[in-house]
Amino acid sequence: MKTVGIIVEYNPLHNGHVYHFQQSKIVSEADAVVAVMSGSFLQRGEPALVSKWARTEMALRMGADLVIELPVAYSTQPAEWFAYGAVSALEATGVVDAFCFGSESGDMELLQAAAKRLHMEDRAKVAVDPSAPEPGDAETSGFRDTIRARLKSGASYPSAYAAAAGSLLGEGDGEWLAQPNNTLGLHYLLALERLQGSMRPYTISRQKAGYNQTDISDERIASATALRKLLADDTTAFAIRPFVPAYTLDILQREMAAGRAPVNWESFFRTLLVRLAVTGVSELAELGEVTEGLEHRIKRSLAAVHPDKGGPFEQLMHALKTRRYTRTKLQRMMTRILLNHRKEELSPELLRSGVPYLRVLGFSPTGQQLLKTMKKTAGVPVVTKAASHKHPFLELDIQAAAVHASAYRTPSQTDLFRDYYEAPLRLGEREAEED
Incomplete structure (x- = not known):
């Protein structure tokens, strides 16, 4: 079968x-x-x-x-x-x-070529946290340096990664890599390479x-x-x-x-607010996705949330969001806080298995x-x-x-x-x- x-x-x-x-x-x-x-x-x-x-x-x-x-x-x-x-x-x-x-793109040949090249030559860090190693075994310092330079200029991580990959592949700013499904597709193929998998990949536009x-x-x-x-x-x-x-x-x-149903972020805001209120800054820093001092920004942003203005979770997101931190990054961080997921529970060493x-x-x-x-x-x-x-x-x-x-x-x-x-x-x- x-x-x-x-x-x-x-x-x-x-x-x-x-x-x-x-x-x-x-x-x-x-x-x-x-x-x-x-x-x-x-x-x-x-x-x-x-x-x-x-x-x-x-x-x-x-x-x-x-x-x-x-x-x-x-x-x-x-x-x-x-x-x-x-x-x-x-x-x-x-x-x-x-x-x-x-x-x-719907272009398997393009995606596979990019995945194979990245697997062979970059194996660079592709996690949102620039300090955490990715699933591969080695890293190319030039690739990481390009990502870090873009991040310092205020780019989001997805944009910085697409630009670094595009440069490595000789495709300019790698704009096509920044498209969400192309990004996921590329990483599916990278995972297949890293796992030395036997499955044959296909893509649908x-x-x-x-x-x-x-x-x-x-x-x-x-x-x-x-x-x-x-x-x-x-x-x-x-x-x-x-x-x-x-x-x-x-x-x-x-x-x-x-x-x-329907369940959404506003459904959890009271629980999330209590967790944020009772969790100290140092404890927040130990939770997944809380990086680069965001624990301090979270605490400061709580004062911007007013119950009489509606949509408290949206208010918090608005207070936290910057050009550097995408909404997706911040939502993943809030998920880790809500679920109390510590960094040590989700370490690259554990995930790589x-x-x-x-x-x-x-x-x-x-x-x-x-x-x-x-x-x-x-x-x-x-x-x-x-x-x-x-x-x-x-x-x-x-x-x-x-x-x-x-x-x-x-x-x-x-x-x-x-x-x-x-x-x-x-x-x-x-x-x-x-x-």
């Missing part, structure tokens, strides 16, 4: 995702699809709109055969560690022959709506960012109906009616066959019951799910500790046929 892997967040799953899913199967000639999906908190440092179980259900009803959770240790990281964790998960299954990702595009310019395709914006002002979810499959709308309406387990969130009948095969082929333990496996990263996943559930209207104990109670979601053949 030929199997293709995809790396997803589905926040929420929309028609563009369906197109990518279908094209991934076509270009790879795959019989089955394994999705590695972020859990409760996502790569741009945002809480998921709905729970990982609701998003797993969306994926299975679309046709995915096996959904595996990307640990929160990787899911809220900058591009290179996010990609490294996700690709390592697909490789660790031992059943995935290929993987397919979306990109603005992103269609009609750009990543993080807030406006809607097509009748059926809109970005997840634009859809979340619509949902923020629509308690019925009907506004997104033209842009999502019927099952996505059904699941969202069910979760909203139950008080489990790749995912230490494969947490199964759901499967189809075909996915069940893949799981049977994975018992023999997987390079790490396959976890179907969280309570039966121990690992520090898994503890972080369980804690993250509990914090996420605390934003529900009336969270129950079962909501908070659902990881202990919930078996992988099984999609029957009849349900798949109906969809």
Whole structure:
């Protein structure tokens, strides 16, 4: 059985995702699809709109055969560690022959050439923290010097990295590398090189709506960012109906009616504010993504937040944001603070080992066959019951799910500790046929 892997967040799953899913199967000639999906908190440092179980259900009803959770240790990281964790998960299954990702360029030859060159010659630091080593084994001082010079001039890290890579590749300022999906695609391919993986990569051009595009310019395709914006002002979810499959709308309406959605940063602000208020400056400095003295800026910025001005989290972001620090960087930092993730728990040495387990969130009948095969082929333990496996990263996943559930209207104990109670979601053949 030929199997293709995809790396997803589905926040929420929309028609563009369906197109990518279908094209991934076509270009790879795959019989089955394994999705590695972020859990409760996502790569741009945002809480998921709905729970990982609701998003797993969306994926299975679309046709995915096996959904595996990307640990929160990787899911809220900058591009290179996010990609490294996700690709390592697909490789660790031992059943995935290929993987397919979306990109603005749609040019696999260009992306692969860039990845191979960077792997051979730069292996430079590609994390947001300039002092932390990246997944490779060596560094090129010239590449790092270019990044540092750009950072000192006030550039954001993504811009500085794109410029350094473009210079190394002889492509000027590397503007195409700064496009979000091209960036992720490049890092997926770099991860494949570093892991010496056997999967064959494919890419699909992103269609009609750009990543993080807030406006809607097509009748059926809109970005997840634009859809979340619509949902923020629509308690019925009907506004997104033209842009999502019927099952996505059904699941969202069910979760909203139950008080489990939509979850956003404002949902956590009271908890975050208390944590920021009681955590000392030196303690803040020990948390992930709190770099370059940002702990002092955070404390100073709290005075700029006024409860009578609405949107307190947005006020805090506005007070913290500079040309140097992107919103994504700041949101990831706030995620680490909210979840109390210390730097030592997420060290490059720990991350470089790749995912230490494969947490199964759901499967189809075909996915069940893949799981049977994975018992023999997987390079790490396959976890179907969280309570039966121990690992520090898994503890972080369980804690993250509990914090996420605390934003529900009336969270129950079962909501908070659902990881202990919930078996992988099984999609029957009849349900798949109906969809």
